[in-house]
Amino acid sequence: TLDLTCRKMPCFAKFSEVEEMVNMEAEINEVQPLLLSVTIGSTLQFYFIGKKCEILQDMNRHLEAILKEKRALRKRLIKHRCQESLPIEATFHKCIVELLTEAVTFIEKLESHLQSVRSIPQIPHMMNNMDTTLTKTEVLMIELEELTEKILKWEELQKEVYSN
Numbered sequence: 001t002l003d004l005t006c007r008k009m010p011c012f013a014k015f016s017e018v019e020e021m022v023n024m025e026a027e028i029n030e031v032q033p034l035l036l037s038v039t040i041g042s043t044l045q046f047y048f049i050g051k052k053c054e055i056l057q058d059m060n061r062h063l064e065a066i067l068k069e070k071r072a073l074r075k076r077l078i079k080h081r082c083q084e085s086l087p088i089e090a091t092f093h094k095c096i097v098e099l100l101t102e103a104v105t106f107i108e109k110l111e112s113h114l115q116s117v118r119s120i121p122q123i124p125h126m127m128n129n130m131d132t133t134l135t136k137t138e139v140l141m142i143e144l145e146e147l148t149e150k151i152l153k154w155e156e157l158q159k160e161v162y163s164n
Helices: 002-008 010-078 090-163
Strands: none
Touching: none
């Protein structure tokens, strides 16, 4: 009751205003660190977003340069270079001569290599022929062994006949 009566009296009005101001300052002091941390956080966020944006722009410039080089290389490769001679430094002449001789031997051997590659599909047929030939050879060997046994028996019989 004392508090209720004190507040309504004009002499205590100033105290209530001061008390409200103190309460407001306390609220501000509570909110201020939160506001400061939010402000710092958003500032740091903008800073890092700016850094990431710079990195992405650098990467984009790099990729654009690569694409330009790729286009230029494609144009150079598509361009017909018949009857153009490329200058070769004197230090590489010996290497070029060796390279040309190896290229000539490769071209000479190319036909035999191509013939080998062409014969690959015929290998199963050749293997079947070899199996058949091996089987025939084995049959002939068996017949030869039988014939050899018969000849040896006949020879023994002849010896017995001559000895009697």
